[in-house]
Amino acid sequence: MKFKTLASILFSFQFTLIFSQSFTERELEIIYNGDEDSPFRVLQTTDKVDSLILRMESADIDADSIAGNEDLRYFLKRLKNTLYASGGVGIAAPQVGVLKNIFLFMRMNHPEQLVETALNPKIVSHPIETVCFERDGCLSIPELRGNSIRFPWIDVEYYDDSGNLINERLEGYSRMGDFTSVIFQHEYDHLNGILFIDRLCQPLINSDELDRRVALDFNKSRDDIVKWIQSNHNFTPTEKQLDEWEESGILEFRIIEGEKRYFRNAAPNIFRVNADARQFINSSIIKSAEAGAKNILDTHLNEISETDIKGKYVLPEVSTHVKYTITVPESEVNDGETVKAWLPYPRMDIDRQTNVSFINASQDNYILSEDQTEHTSIYMEQVAKKGEPITFSVEFSFTSQGEWFDLSQITPKPYNKDSELYRKYTSQKPPHIVFSENIRSLTDSITRNDKSEIENLQSIYSYITSNFPWASALEYSTIPNIPEYVLQYNKGDCGQVALLLISMLRYKGIPARWQSGWMTHPGEVNLHDWAEVYFEGVGWIPVDVSFGRGEPLNNRIGRKFFMSGIDSYRLYINNDFSGKFYPAKQFPRSETVDFQRGEVETEKENLYFNKWDYKLEIISQKKE
Numbered sequence: 279m280k281f282k283t284l285a286s287i288l289f290s291f292q293f294t295l296i297f298s299q300s301f302t303e304r305e306l307e308i309i310y311n312g313d314e315d316s317p318f319r320v321l322q323t324t325d326k327v328d329s330l331i332l333r334m335e336s337a338d339i340d341a342d343s344i345a346g347n348e349d350l351r352y353f354l355k356r357l358k359n360t361l362y363a364s365g366g367v368g369i370a371a372p373q374v375g376v377l378k379n380i381f382l383f384m385r386m387n388h389p390e391q392l393v394e395t396a397l398n399p400k401i402v403s404h405p406i407e408t409v410c411f412e413r414d415g416c417l418s419i420p421e422l423r424g425n426s427i428r429f430p431w432i433d434v435e436y437y438d439d440s441g442n443l444i445n446e447r448l449e450g451y452s453r454m455g456d457f458t459s460v461i462f463q464h465e466y467d468h469l470n471g472i473l474f475i476d477r478l479c480q481p482l483i484n485s486d487e488l489d490r491r492v493a494l495d496f497n498k499s500r501d502d503i504v505k506w507i508q509s510n511h512n513f514t515p516t517e518k519q520l521d522e523w524e525e526s527g528i529l530e531f532r533i534i535e536g537e538k539r540y541f542r543n544a545a546p547n548i549f550r551v552n553a554d555a556r557q558f559i560n561s562s563i564i565k566s567a568e569a570g571a572k573n574i575l576d577t578h579l580n581e582i583s584e585t586d587i588k589g590k591y592v593l594p595e596v597s598t599h600v601k602y603t604i605t606v607p608e609s610e611v612n613d614g615e616t617v618k619a620w621l622p623y624p625r626m627d628i629d630r631q632t633n634v635s636f637i638n639a640s641q642d643n644y645i646l647s648e649d650q651t652e653h654t655s656i657y658m659e660q661v662a663k664k665g666e667p668i669t670f671s672v673e674f675s676f677t678s679q680g681e682w683f684d685l686s687q688i689t690p691k692p693y694n695k696d697s698e699l700y701r702k703y704t705s706q707k708p709p710h711i712v713f714s715e716n717i718r719s720l721t722d723s724i725t726r727n728d729k730s731e732i733e734n735l736q737s738i739y740s741y742i743t744s745n746f747p748w749a750s751a752l753e754y755s756t757i758p759n760i761p762e763y764v765l766q767y768n769k770g771d772c773g774q775v776a777l778l779l780i781s782m783l784r785y786k787g788i789p790a791r792w793q794s795g796w797m798t799h800p801g802e803v804n805l806h807d808w809a810e811v812y813f814e815g816v817g818w819i820p821v822d823v824s825f826g827r828g829e830p831l832n833n834r835i836g837r838k839f840f841m842s843g844i845d846s847y848r849l850y851i852n853n854d855f856s857g858k859f860y861p862a863k864q865f866p867r868s869e870t871v872d873f874q875r876g877e878v879e880t881e882k883e884n885l886y887f888n889k890w891d892y893k894l895e896i897i898s899q900k901k902e
Contacts, residue, residue, distance in 0.1 A: 300340065301349055305376045309353045317360035318374035320417050323473070329862050332418055333471040336377040338398045344441035354395060354439055357382055361393065366417050368461045370468035373418050381465035386456040387449075399436035399466055402445075404429040406705045409451045410479040411460045419473065426477045427708055428460045476858040479708035483755060483866050489534075492756050494888055496532045498540040503529065506545040511559040519555075527767045528552050530752075543750035550749045551769045571799035571825075571847070576832040578846065579839055582682055589687030589816075593680035595902040596846040597633065598798055600675070604876050606668040606890040611880060613664040620655040620859055620877040622795070623647070624676045628850045630820075637673035644672075645861060652857025653873035673897070678798075678850070682835070682843030683819050685732050690813035693787070703789035703812060710760045710777050710855070710871065713785045717761060721782045731788050735811055735821070738782045739841045743826035746770050746778070753887075754871040772824035773807035773872060777855075779823045780809050788812070793820070794872055795851035796894060803894060805874040808844065820844035846901075 301309065308318070321328035344350065353376065361369045361382050370381035379398050385391055407430065414426040431449040438444055450456030464474060483491070500520065508514055515523075523529035528551055530541040541547070548555050582591040604619050611617055624634045627649040636646070641658040648654070660668050693700050706712050724741045725734050749769035757763050761778040764770040770778065776792065783790040789812035797806040808822035822840040831837055855871045865884035867877055875892045878885040 300343075301353075301376070301378070305378070306349065308375050309349060309356070312356065314352050314355045315359055316356065317363040318356055320360065320364065320369075321373055321375060323419050323862055323864055326861070328418070329864075331375060331377070332372060332468070332473065333860060333862060334372070334377055335471050336372055336379045336469040338379050341398055341437055341441065341443075344397060344437055344439070350439075354380075354382075358393060364417050368465040369417060370465045372468050372471075379469050381468065383458070383461045383465050386458045386461070395439040396434075396462070396465070397437040397439070399434060399462070399469070401432050401463070401466060402435050403433035405431065406701055408479075408706055408708065410708050411451055411457065414460075414464065414474045414477075416464075416474050419475065422475070424475060424478045426460075426464075426474045427479045428463050428477070430459065432459050432463060434462060472858070473862065475862075478856070478870075483870070487866065488756060491753055491886065492532060493534050493539070494886075495542055495752050495756060496530075496534060496539040497542050498544060500538070500540065503540055503545045507548075510546075511549070513558045515558075523548055523552070523555070526552075528555075530767070541750075541752065547749040547769070551747050571797065571802040571845075572829065572831065573801065574799050574847065575845060578680075579831060579833040579835065589684045591682045591684065591843075593682070593846045595677050595679045596798075596899060597677045597902060598675065598849070598899045599637070599673070599897040600798075600849065601671060601673045601895045601897055602876075603669060603671040603893045603895070604878060604890055605670075605892075606662075606878060606885065608662070608665055608667050610885060610889045611662040611668065613662055615662045615880050615882075616659055617662055617668050617885075618657070618659050618879050618881075619670040620653075620657050620863070620873075621670055621672050622849075622851045622874055622876060623654045623656045623672065624674060624795075625649055625654045625850045625853060627853070630681060630844070630848070631676055631678050631850045633675070633677040635675045637675060639673075640669060640671040647860035649853075651860045652854035653852050653859055655859060655873070655876075657859075657861055676849065677902070678846045678848050680844050680846040680848070681820065682839055683816070685736070685842050688732075688813065688816050690731060691815035693789075693814045695787075699812065700789055703791050704784045704787055706784070707856075709758060711781045711784060712759060712761075713781070714759075714762060716765050717781050717785055720765070721785050724782075725786060731786070731813065734786045734788060735783065736841065738779060738786075739821065739823055739826060739838075742775050742779055742823050743837070746775055748772070748824060748827055754869060755867070760871070771807075772822075775823050776807045776809045779821065783811060790821075791818075791853070792855040793850065793853060794855075794874065796849040796874060797847060798849055798896060798899065799845075799847040800899065803896060805872075806848075807872060 321332055323329045323332060357369060360374060368381060368383040371378045381396050382393055383396060385394050408427050409430050410425045411428045412425050413423045415423045428451055430451050431447060433447050435445050448459040448462050450458045451460050524531060528548055530544050531538050549559060578593060581594050585592055602621050604621060606617055623646060624631060626634050639656060641660060645657040656672050658670050662668055724737050728734050728737055746764055747769055748771060751771035751774055760774050761781045764774050764778045780790040780792060791810050793810050794807035797804050808820060810818045811821050812818050819842050822844055825840040826837045852873055863877060863879060865879045868884060868886050878890050
């Protein structure tokens with residue numbers, strides 16, 4: 279078995295990169311493989327080797343040797359010719375295979391000096407606020423455009439091609455005028471292995487694909503809704519009731535090709551969300567996705583024990599052996615076509631998740647993303663054979679340990695508001711974390727009498743768990759702004775209410791972030807999302823607002839346990855949402871927010887969820 283990771287694939291390349299400030303032998307070969315008037319070949323994400331290089335970090339050059347450096351002069355001459363030939367507004371050295379902190383950017387604010395050289399650039403300051411820059415694109419990702427998250431201004435530092443140190447503020451973020459600041463940010467990202475598709479404020483999905491996804495979600499007729507209710511609840515709703523449920527948003531529909539079509543789970547959602555509807559049925563059978571975990575939680579949450587840290591308690595460890603499988607039917611791919619798959623894999627940078635162990639994979643060749651990306655995965659490829667389904671699988675084991683913080687026993691310190699952590703996790707992240715008027719006014723109303731960050735958390739958590747019942751959700755890629763959707767329809771699944779919680783906390787200046795993976799409770803294995811909140815001097819505390827809903831639990835804390843705690847039956851995969859993959863995907867994601875089911879694509883297109891199956895199987899599980 280070949281155990282392949284980023285380090286084992288590109289170790290020698292990185293070693294030379296990290297410990298050398300001069301051009302490497304390989305880089306000199308690239309620089310001098312053509313005359314100085316000829317452009318370089320621009321690396322493309324559609325090429326496997328190119329895509330790996332584009333995701334690597336670059337190194338500084340020796341600032342003292344800029345003036346008079348013939349290799350650098352020759353390189354910059356060819357790089358400029360490459361920019362001119364491409365018709366772009368900027369280009370970075372990694373895009374031509376030279377991993378040095380060098381790029382060119384157009385000065386929209388200085389027409390007399392249109393192209394500027396930036397050597398060893400740094401962004402030294404920027405505002406918390408972000409903007410959504412329209413129609414961003416990249417020479418390395420042909421024919422794709424998307425709106426990206428950028429800062430409206432940045433304070434920068436860099437050396438020009440004469441060796442002069444430049445400090446200035448760059449502004450501009452409008453396609454209609456000056457957008458020099460955005461160009462600089464875009465090229466600076468290349469030096470850190472970041473592409474514009476990693477910073478999208480809107481899903482990179484064209485309108486036809488979005489319509490197709492919506493149509494798959496909204497595939498029921500009104501007759502289907504009535505028949506489901508009759509079959510499952512022995513109750514026939516009147517036309518008036520159906521109309522009222524539609525008008526209130528409880529019974530969701532869309533007009534598709536001139537016909538009214540209802541959400542695939544609209545019928546059961548009626549009785550999950552609407553108390554008046556439940557009077558016609560036996561409401562005891564209405565359960566949330568987390569309901570099956572109650573029996574184990576009633577015992578498990580009573581097993582907390584103290585730690586040496588005041589206010590922190592832990593639960594018994596649970597070790598789990600998992601097999602995860604993705605199967606693509608042979609009808610969905612062509613004979614000889616290469617199919618690429620990203621399967622979920624446990625993170626190793628979570629204190630509550632330890633002893634992560636790879637056991638085996640269906641393919642000998644694979645790549646583990648490790649923890650360098652927000653979504654951890656194992657990547658594999660397979661060539662399709664006529665008449666045979668394609669199967670990707672991985673087995674791994676891990677140990678999870680839940681914890682709980684008694685909020686009455688912890689004393690947070692004042693936040694360091696200049697820290698990178700604070701700035702990042704109190705900022706907006708469009709399109710789903712936006713401090714809209716709805717978010718601001720509701721949050722201010724909920725927290726108007728609070729005197730501390732802990733009271734803010736308690737008020738927001740209690741409001742969400744009391745007012746937004748669990749309901750089956752639309753595919754996230756079809757929702758423009760998820761928290762606004764929750765407020766409009768008065769319901770939400772685990773991830774939707776988690777994003778609402780995060781948005782409200784960040785608006786109040788409390789760092790909060792996304793976390794997700796799978797819940798692995800005996801009898802209830804499912805996708806699941808939750809959050810973490812940060813208190814200075816205490817650290818990150820888990821918050822599972824969705825588990826705060828439901829029938830009472832038999833422990834002294836009740837469901838408020840999940841206001842500052844989490845159980846041991848969790849598989850952690852994601853430490854943020856809408857992040858990047860390693861290796862990078864070429865086509866738009868099936869899930870633009872989360873990553874639990876996996877992602878699949880061919881050399882020609884993304885394969886959406888309806889074209890393949892997934893399964894998480896727990897082989898064994900043991901409470902320590």
